[in-house]
Amino acid sequence: MPHDAVNRLRRSLGSRSVFTDQRTVDFHSADALNPSRAYHTDASAWSAPLAVVFPQSTDEVSEIVRIANHCETPLVPYGGGTGVMGAAVPPAGSIVVDMQRMDRVRAVWKVDGIAWAEAGVVLEDLDAALASHRLMLGHDPYSKSIATVGGAISTDGVGYLAARYGSMGAQVAALEVVLPTGEVMTTKAVPKPASGPDLNALFIGSEGTLGIITAAALRVFPLPEERRFATVSFNTFEDGFHAVSEMFSIGLRPALTDLTEEPGDSVLLYMVFEGYKEEVDAQEMRALHICKERGGSDIGPDETAAYWESRHDSGEAYKREALPLPPRERWSRWWADRGHWDYLHLALPVSSVLEFRRRVDEISSRNDVAVREYSVWTDPGLFSFIMTGARLEDDARRDGFVETVDEVLRLAQEMGGAMEYCHGVGLKLSHLVQEEWGDRLETARRIKCALDPHNLMNPGKLGL
Numbered sequence: 466m467p468h469d470a471v472n473r474l475r476r477s478l479g480s481r482s483v484f485t486d487q488r489t490v491d492f493h494s495a496d497a498l499n500p501s502r503a504y505h506t507d508a509s510a511w512s513a514p515l516a517v518v519f520p521q522s523t524d525e526v527s528e529i530v531r532i533a534n535h536c537e538t539p540l541v542p543y544g545g546g547t548g549v550m551g552a553a554v555p556p557a558g559s560i561v562v563d564m565q566r567m568d569r570v571r572a573v574w575k576v577d578g579i580a581w582a583e584a585g586v587v588l589e590d591l592d593a594a595l596a597s598h599r600l601m602l603g604h605d606p607y608s609k610s611i612a613t614v615g616g617a618i619s620t621d622g623v624g625y626l627a628a629r630y631g632s633m634g635a636q637v638a639a640l641e642v643v644l645p646t647g648e649v650m651t652t653k654a655v656p657k658p659a660s661g662p663d664l665n666a667l668f669i670g671s672e673g674t675l676g677i678i679t680a681a682a683l684r685v686f687p688l689p690e691e692r693r694f695a696t697v698s699f700n701t702f703e704d705g706f707h708a709v710s711e712m713f714s715i716g717l718r719p720a721l722t723d724l725t726e727e728p729g730d731s732v733l734l735y736m737v738f739e740g741y742k743e744e745v746d747a748q749e750m751r752a753l754h755i756c757k758e759r760g761g762s763d764i765g766p767d768e769t770a771a772y773w774e775s776r777h778d779s780g781e782a783y784k785r786e787a788l789p790l791p792p793r794e795r796w797s798r799w800w801a802d803r804g805h806w807d808y809l810h811l812a813l814p815v816s817s818v819l820e821f822r823r824r825v826d827e828i829s830s831r832n833d834v835a836v837r838e839y840s841v842w843t844d845p846g847l848f849s850f851i852m853t854g855a856r857l858e859d860d861a862r863r864d865g866f867v868e869t870v871d872e873v874l875r876l877a878q879e880m881g882g883a884m885e886y887c888h889g890v891g892l893k894l895s896h897l898v899q900e901e902w903g904d905r906l907e908t909a910r911r912i913k914c915a916l917d918p919h920n921l922m923n924p925g926k927l928g929l
Contacts, residue, residue: 468515469536470515470516470532470533470535470536470538470560471483471485471515471516471560473532473535473536474516474518474529474532474560477528477532478518478520478525478528478529482518482519482520482521482525483516483517483518483519484516484517484518484519485515485516485517487513488791489517490513490514490515490516490517490561491513491791491792492791492792493513493514493517493543493555493561493563494511494512494513494514494554494555494792495511495546495551495553495554495792495795496543496546496547496548496549496551496552496553496554496891497546497547497548497549497783498548498549498550498551498554498891498892498893499796500796501796502807502893503551503892503893504867504870504871504893505867505893505895505896506551506892506893506895510551510554510556510892511554511792512555512556512557512558512559513555514541514555514559514560514561515538515558515559515560516560516561517543517560517561517563518560518561518562518563519563519565519566520562520564520566520567521566521567522567523567523641523643523649523679523680526562526567526643526677526679527643527647527648527649528647529560529562530643530644530645530646530647530677531646531647533560533921534645534646534647534919534921537919537921538558538559538560538921539555539556539558539559539560539920539921539922539923539924540559540560540561540562540677540921540922540923541553541554541555541556541559541560541561541562541673541923542561542562542564542584542615542619542673542677542678542923543561543562543563543564544564544565544584544585544612544613544614544615544616544617544619545565545587545608545611545612545613545616546611546788547608547611547612547616547780547783548616548620548888548889548891549888549893550620550885550888550889550890550891550892550893550894551891551892551893552619552620552672552673552889552890552891552892552923552926553616553673553891554891554892556924556925559924562677564583564584564585564613564615564677564679565585565613566585567583567584567585567586567679567680568583568585568586568587568590569582569583569586570582570583570586570591570594571583571680573594573595573598573600573685575598575599575600577654578600578684578685578686579638579654579682579683579684579685580594580595580600580602580682580683580685581654581680581681581682581683582614582680582681582683583614583615583679583680584613584614584615584616584618584677584678584679584680584681585613585614585615586613586614587610587611587612587613588602588604588605588606588609588610588612588613588614588617589609589610591614591683592609595685596688599687599688600685600686600687600688601685601686601687601688601689602636602683602685602686603626603627603629603630603631603636603684603685603686604617604622604624604626604627604630604632604633604636605624605625605626605776606622606623606624606625606780607624607625607776607777607779607780608777608780608783608784609624609777609780610777610780610781610784611780611783611784611788614678614680614681614683615677615678615679615681617633618633618634618637618640618668618669618670618678618681619668619669619670619671619672619673619678619889620633620670620672620888620889621633621634621669621670621889622887622888622889623810623842623843623847623886623887625721625776625843626720626721627843627844628718628719628720628721628722628843628844629718629719629720629739630686630720633669634666634669634670636683636684636685637665637669637681637682637683637684638654638655638665638681638682638683638684639651639652639653639654639655639665639681639682640652640664640665640668640678640680640681640682641678641679641680641681642668642676642677642678642679643676643677643679644675644676644916645675645676645916645917645918645919645921645922649679650664650676652664652665654682667912670889671927672889672890672891672923672926672927673922673923673926674913674917674922674923674924674926674927674929675912675913675916675917675922676916676917676922677922689739689740689741689745690740690741690742690745691738691739691740691741691742691745692720692737692738692739692745693737693738693739693745693749693766694736694737694738694766694767694769694770694773695719695736695737695738695749695752695753695763695765695766695769696733696734696735696736696763696764696765696766696767696768696769697733697734697736697753697756697761697762697763697764698731698732698733698734698761698762698764699731699732699733699734699756699759699760699761699762700731700732700760701732701760702724702726702732702822702839703819704732704759704760704761705724705726705732705734705756705759705761706724706818706819706841706845707759708734708755708756708758708759708761709722709724709734709841709845710815710845711755711759712751712752712755713815713844713845715751717748717751717752717755719736719737719738719748719752720737720738720739720740721735721736721737721769721773721843722734722735722736722841722842722843722844723735723736723772723840723841723842723843724840724841724842725838725839725840726838726839726840727837727838728835728836728837733764733768734756734761735768735769735772736752736769737769737773738752786798805853805854805863805866806837806851806852806853806854807851807852807866807870808849808850808851809849809850809851809852809870809873809874809885810842810847810848810849810885810886810887810888811847811848811849811873811874811877811882811883811884811885811886812846812847812848812877812882812883812885812886813846813848813877813880813881813882813883814846814880814881814882815845815846817880817881817882818841818845818846818848820880821848821876821877821880821882822839822848822850824876825850825873825876828869828872828873828876829852829869832865832866832868832869832872833854833865834852834853834854834865834866834869835852835853835854836850836851836852836853837850837851837852837853838850838851847886847887849887852866852869852870852873854866854869871897874894874897875897875900878897878900878901883901884897884900884901890926890927890928891926892925892926895925895926895927895928898927898928899928902928906928909927909928909929910929913929
């Protein structure tokens with residue numbers, strides 16, 4: 466039946482939209498998750514799909530889904546391939562739906578602050594299109610030059626400007642989604658719906674398990690009249706954390722907010738203030754006053770300005786050096802000799818962050834694991850840190866490192882937090898889904914079963 470699906474797709478969409486050649490299917494066998502970092506996933510999970518389909522319209526996506534249903538063939542939506550959790554890794558026997566040809570900005574309504582963009586639009590291209598209207602996108606991830614609208618919504622990504630504009634999901638006003646039946650659902654881009662559950666929220670962060678997002682109405686924002694940089698140095702992370710918490714408690718949210726501590730270095734708070742001029746003046750004055758009261762020293766704008774200018778460098782390097790390579794070659798070249806490391810992003814009650822950090826220090830010390838960096842990013846309750854351990858070839862120490870990572874993730878859950886705020890769950894964190902969802906998991910599974918009774922939409926992701 467799966468091979469019958471490929472034949473039906475060719476007859477319906479044409480051979481120029483359906484590819485089964487080795488290079489194309491191999492390229493789509495992975496996203497940016499390296500199997501060496503998917504600690505609890507067997508390497509066999511990385512399988513070349515049967516075919517890759519490139520739809521050009523919502524009608525074509527609908528036809529793809531109907532054919533897949535008829536042939537009982539799994540489907541996996543694919544955006545820019547920058548996901549670091551494996552959400553776009555296709556299971557054996559599946560068909561990948563690459564959205565890159567659906568790259569049109571359908572409409573921009575400046576007065577309404579809304580832009581309708583198709584799922585395959587690259588974020589950087591959307592921002593360029595908005596600039597001609599003196600508008601901007603509020604989502605600004607490191608991978609802006611690669612990531613797509615659909616992918617960013619499907620993982621509810623967080624970018625550098627989230628402190629002011631929210632995650633990608635927070636910027637969704639409406640969605641066009643092809644449901645697992647092939648039906649098309651379009652919600653309204655209104656400031657407030659009349660009543661009922663928020664159907665947009667059902668698909669935001671769902672990693673393609675409930676349907677395929679084909680377009681979105683996004684809230685867009687005027688280009689700021691002014692953008693200003695500030696950097697504050699603190700003697701301790703705790704002092705900086707209290708300053709950030711106080712700012713956010715009164716509604717003062719610098720567009721970029723990043724409090725970072727690296728071993729051997731001072732604690733720095735990077736802030737970008739933007740908006741209309743009087744707003745920027747007030748934000749800067751009050752923020753620096755709060756920081757000074759907490760023992761901070763204003764060291765000027767230069768370090769934050771440099772941070773701002775280089776914020777997309779890693780994404781550009783990945784696009785230039787890694788993305789053109791087949792996945793297995795990418796893994797061997799891009800990740801070779803990097804040792805064990807993990808970049809963890811946890812959402813916690815603000816009142817628990819400092820105690821969580823103290824306990825992470827204890828766990829790391831006990832397990833001979835180093836923490837290279839601590840930070841709160843975009844919100845005082847969003848806590849990130851880099852853990853480093855043994856060399857990749859040292860299996861015994863690798864196991865200890867993996868156990869340490871899981872211990873701190875479970876600790877966050879036990880303290881009322883979430884194990885990830887930035888990149889989704891995918892394959893990498895699927896083993897912790899039961900602890901993450903608790904009694905809500907069964908409700909989520911019932912929703913999945915109701916919408917996708919044959920479990921064809923990105924099966925195996927999100928614990929669904």
